[in-house]
Amino acid sequence: MLDDFIVRAIIAGIGIALVTGPLGCFVVWRRLSFFGDTLAHSALLGVLISITLDINVSLTIFVVASLVAILLLRLERTTNLAGDSLLGLISHSSLAIGLVILGFLSFIRFDVMGVLFGDILSVNSNDLLVIWIGGALILVVLSYIWKPLFASTVNYELAEAEGMKPERVNAIFTILLAALIAISIKMIGILLITGLLIIPTAMARNLSDNPRQMVILSIIGGLLSVLIGLYASFEINTSSGPSIVVVALILFILSLMRIRKKNYE
């Protein structure tokens, strides 16, 4: 059954949605959506390096994204630029460098669209293993650091004063984000992965009044987006990444109706 690419795509999508839900909540709470975007853009560089040197794609993306994250944290400390300027700088530079390198690699056949927007047809059973094992690892680590990470999200100093080591868990969280990008690029693409992180979570925010509820709704929103998006993608032959994000957007718009009702109550 795993030979059927539709089944593979669905299994891969479910695996990714289970991880983007909880991670997306932290990205929204900590206002890291542009940060996530920057890590994702560096993935193009990772893909190209992996092709040139013939090493594992996911691993290369993970290493490159982690390095970019460390570079960002360093620059934030040593320069007088605001975080968003640095993010813009790194994000677009890494994308540009990636595209320039691509120009030199004219001897290989390379599907840029697939990397940018996701190519579900290319997901093989090896990728499924990477997604599910990687995803499970991400979730295990996340559940392990959940309490200190959440406390430092609410108030950094309070968490620090009460022994929750926020600096360490923040660094771990960044690495988890890089890992998620590494396992999901093939499916969603580097330009749209942040969409799957943010939009279902934004929908969940509209519908929830406590953090646990928000995480659960965010996972459900992600699963619905992936399943409906993939279905649409097969039926009307659109790219998988954009289809998934459009479904997420529709769910978000639907969730706005509840907010409107709440305000009029």
Place this chain on the structure above:
Amino acid sequence: MNDSETLIRLTNAGIFKNKKWLVRDVDLEIKRGQIVTLIGPNGSGKTTTAKIALGLYKTISGRVERNTKKISYVPQKVSIDWTLPLRVADFMVLTQNLKVDDIDSALNLTGVQHLKDSNLRDLSGGEFQRVLLARAIAKKPELLVLDEPVQGVDFTGEVALYSLIKTICENLNCGILLISHDLHVVMSATDYVVCLNGHVCCCGTPRDVAESNPYKQLFGEKSAKLLSIYEHNHDHIHSSDGNIIKEVE
């Protein structure tokens, strides 16, 4: 364990950062059942001193001796991001695992039991401060550090909050390090006062300190008059940046 047990002791503690002393040579001791108040003008190093006591700095000069690990903190500014839906009940267990009984009794003590299921963003300033206090005392800390706990609260609310802090100190038999600048209200609820302006200007029990006279130079004649009990002499004068410019006999 006895009542005069020292929970924390700072000896010559200070922070030198960016070629400047943020605060220096602070001696401070907090015992069980005691409320120690840090006062001083803006930028005098009150919060910095509290953070030294909490162990938030990696490199400090001087020595900090901490005899307890059960420390709770109420920071000066806590703003809850609206992207994060958070009820009082969720906030209570933020850094700690608590039994329902402990949550309820802490909320009861600070008088906000009825707000347990409310969203933090819907609370008034006074209610929010009481929730912050409840969270800090729920795990029955031995040392409580409160950085301006009455911010954004009107005068009547202030008096009520300070008497609540005194009640907490008695009920839990804990030590409290309290940072404040509204001296006139805080005095009645404090055992020991440390007056800071980049270093320790003077210290003592409110009564002791009242016999000398530092406060006029720091806060001006007008507020000194407001506080007739709190009068004592400084042995030096400060320039506007807090440096000592003159020794006074």
